Amino acid sequence: xxxxxxxxxxxxxxxxxxxxxxxxxxxxxxxxxxxxxxxxxxxxxxxxxxxxxxxxxxxxxxxxxxxxxxxxxxxxxxxxxxxxxxxxxxxxxxxxxxxxxxxxxxxxxxxxxxxxxxxxxxxxxxxxxxxxxxxxxxxxxxxxxxxxxxxxxxxxxxxxxxxxxxxxxxxxxxxxxxxxxxxxxxxxxxxx
Amino acid sequence: xxxxxxxxxxxxxxxxxxxxxxxxxxxxxxxxxxxxxxxxxxxxxxxxxxxxxxxxxxxxxxxxxxxxxxxxxxxxxxxxxxxxxxxxxxxxxxxxxxxxxxxxxxxxxxxxxxxxxxxxxxxxxxxxxxxxxxxxxxxxxxxxxxxxxxxxxxxxxxxxxxxxxxxxxxxxxxxxxxxxxxxxxxxxxxxx
DNA sequence: CCCAAAATGTTAGTAGATAACATTATTTCG
DNA sequence: CGAAATAATGTTATCTACTAACATTTTGGG
Numbered sequence: 001x002x003x004x005x006x007x008x009x010x011x012x013x014x015x016x017x018x019x020x021x022x023x024x025x026x027x028x029x030x031x032x033x034x035x036x037x038x039x040x041x042x043x044x045x046x047x048x049x050x051x052x053x054x055x056x057x058x059x060x061x062x063x064x065x066x067x068x069x070x071x072x073x074x075x076x077x078x079x080x081x082x083x084x085x086x087x088x089x090x091x092x093x094x095x096x097x098x099x100x101x102x103x104x105x106x107x108x109x110x111x112x113x114x115x116x117x118x119x120x121x122x123x124x125x126x127x128x129x130x131x132x133x134x135x136x137x138x139x140x141x142x143x144x145x146x147x148x149x150x151x152x153x154x155x156x157x158x159x160x161x162x163x164x165x166x167x168x169x170x171x172x173x174x175x176x177x178x179x180x181x182x183x184x185x186x187x188x189x190x191x192x
Numbered sequence: 193x194x195x196x197x198x199x200x201x202x203x204x205x206x207x208x209x210x211x212x213x214x215x216x217x218x219x220x221x222x223x224x225x226x227x228x229x230x231x232x233x234x235x236x237x238x239x240x241x242x243x244x245x246x247x248x249x250x251x252x253x254x255x256x257x258x259x260x261x262x263x264x265x266x267x268x269x270x271x272x273x274x275x276x277x278x279x280x281x282x283x284x285x286x287x288x289x290x291x292x293x294x295x296x297x298x299x300x301x302x303x304x305x306x307x308x309x310x311x312x313x314x315x316x317x318x319x320x321x322x323x324x325x326x327x328x329x330x331x332x333x334x335x336x337x338x339x340x341x342x343x344x345x346x347x348x349x350x351x352x353x354x355x356x357x358x359x360x361x362x363x364x365x366x367x368x369x370x371x372x373x374x375x376x377x378x379x380x381x382x383x384x
Numbered sequence: 385c386c387c388a389a390a391a392t393g394t395t396a397g398t399a400g401a402t403a404a405c406a407t408t409a410t411t412t413c414g
Numbered sequence: 415c416g417a418a419a420t421a422a423t424g425t426t427a428t429c430t431a432c433t434a435a436c437a438t439t440t441t442g443g444g
Contacts, residue, residue, distance in 0.1 A: 009410075010422065034399065045424050050401065082383035123315035130351075148372065149379035151355045156380050159322075159347035167340050180340065187341035188348050191274035192384045201441070202391065226430065237393050242432065 014052040017042050021059045022111065030060075030115040060111055060118055063125055066132035069093055073136025082137050082150075086157040087185045089136070094178050102177070109169035122162065130158040160184045206244040209234050213251045214303065222252075222307040252303055252310055255317055258324035261285055265328025274329050274342075278349040279377045281328070286370050294369070301361035314354065322350040352376045 020042050024033040035056050039046040053059050072089035080088075097105070112118050112125075133154035134146045146154075164184040168177045212234050216225040227248050231238040245251050264281035272280075289297075304310050304317075325346035326338045338346075356376040360369045 008421095013422080035401090036399080046400090047402090047425085048423055051423080054401095056400070084384075120313075120316045120319060123319055124312045127312060127315055148355060148359050148375055149382075151359070152352045152376035152379040153383040155351035155355045156348035156383075159351035160344045163340060163343045163347045167343070183340055184344035187344040188275075189384050190341075191345040191348075192276075192381050205391080227432085228430080238432090239394085240392055243392080246432095248431070 010052075013042070013044060013048065017044070017049055017052055018059055022107075025060070025111060025115070030117060057118060057121065060108065060115070061121055061125060062108075063128060065093065066128050068096075069129065070132040070136040073133060082153040083157055083185065083188065085137065086133055086154075086161075087181070090161060090181055091178055094181070102173075106169055106173040109165060110172075113166065113169055122166065126158050126162045129161065130154050133157055156188065160188050202244075205234070205236060205240065209236070209241055209244055210251055214299075217252070217303060217307070222309060249310060249313065252300065252307070253313060253317055254300075255320060257285060258320050260288075261321065262324040262328040265325060274345040275349060275377065275380065277329065278325055278346075278353075279373070282353060282373055283370055286373070294365075298361055298365040301357060302364075305358065305361055314358065315351075318350045318354040321353065322346050325349055348380065352380050 017038060021033070021038045024038060024041070035049050036046050039049045042049075069089055072092050073085055076085035076088055078085075109122075112122055130151075131154075134150055137150050137154055138146045161181065161184070164177070164180040167184075168175060168180050209230060213225070213230045216230060216233070227241050228238050231241045234241075261281055264284050265277055268277035268280055270277075301314075304314055322343075323346075326342055329342050329346055330338045353373065353376070356369070356372040359376075360367060360372050
């Protein structure tokens with residue numbers, strides 16, 4: 001065998017399944033694609049699919065950026081307001097996004113928007129962002145459920161961010177995402 | 193051709209199904225309750241259930257207050273900020289809520305919170321509120337998709353309202369809902 | 385009472401998802 | 415290397431949400 005450590009078989013299977021699933025969703029639609037078909041084209045049984053993804057929807061729904069955002073928010077100076085902290089953290093996070101990451105995000109959100117059964121779940125995705133924001137905004141000593149004030153601000157920020165991202169994806173990524181984020185946060189600031 | 197409207201029986205069946213479903217969800221859990229069981233206890237076939245509710249989830253997910261809110265927002269003076277208009281409209285709407293309506297809302301949101309499969313859908317429920325807010329906030333001449341600014345503000349407001357309602361339901365309705373709404377909007381104002 | 389529309393039932397089927405158990409790869413270690 | 419241990423996958427059976435097509439009953443106005 002060749003030298004380096006290749007990804008485990010499990011990881012390869014998972015990647016293959018996801019790749020094929022997204023391609024099929026794109027080609028023939030989400031509803032029209034059955035898990036059985038995805039598994040078949042990947043050369044595995046349908047059970048293998050469910051061992052890698054808890055549900056068909058999870059192939060599309062996933063967001064790995066929230067932990068990063070939580071850290072970035074916590075890194076902001078406490079002297080500025082909560083919304084400002086989130087705003088700045090999001091911009092910093094965007095700068096760290098590579099071109100390919102950005103393209104993958106665009107493709108995933110675009111797919112989400114085009115699938116009626118999943119469109120409503122965008123807010124679910126948003127919910128995990130909100131949780132991350134809550135953790136990032138909570139005072140250091142705080143434990144347990146965050147206060148209503150923190151939750152309200154986190155909810156507002158994640159909703160505003162979501163609006164910007166959706167706008168970006170609907171415009172096929174032609175507009176600058178950071179610019180749209182700025183615009184959305186500016187709108188919130190102006191409307192309070 | 194005589195075509196009268198005679199809707200009575202259908203409405204009774206629907207009400208019975210909903211009543212029994214909510215009771216069973218409460219008694220034995222959402223997952224543990226099958227549509228077949230609901231139908232059986234209601235003395236109808238499972239097809240009748242699906243003729244009245246597009247899905248099992250829809251029995252719990254429903255919100256009839258959004259059109260009212262849209263109207264109330266539009267009725268606010270354009271001289272105040274967007275967030276202020278929504279805030280005031282929500283308070284007015286709450287005043288119009290009767291005691292029984294309030295209790296029904298509390299029970300429904302409480303059930304939503306206790307059902308893992310539906311908990312994430314709270315935001316979906318609020319998505320329709322967001323749409324109503326967008327319509328209420330949009331300038332009169334505007335048509336088609338609202339601007340990013342309007343969408344961002346509407347998203348933030350619906351998210352803030354959601355946080356307050358969830359807080360209220362989690363506290364078993366012991367706190368004053370209007371007070372919590374005030375607190376949440378105040379937090380947003382203070383964090384911008 | 386009559387009859388057309390509305391409401392409901394029957395039956396059969398698709399698809400997502402889980403469980404239990406068998407089988408095959410992969411890795412680890414003597 | 416080669417066998418034991420472990421991880422990954424396959425088979426099969428089953429449950430449940432949900433839909434389609436067609437048959438049957440109920441409802442309420444003329």
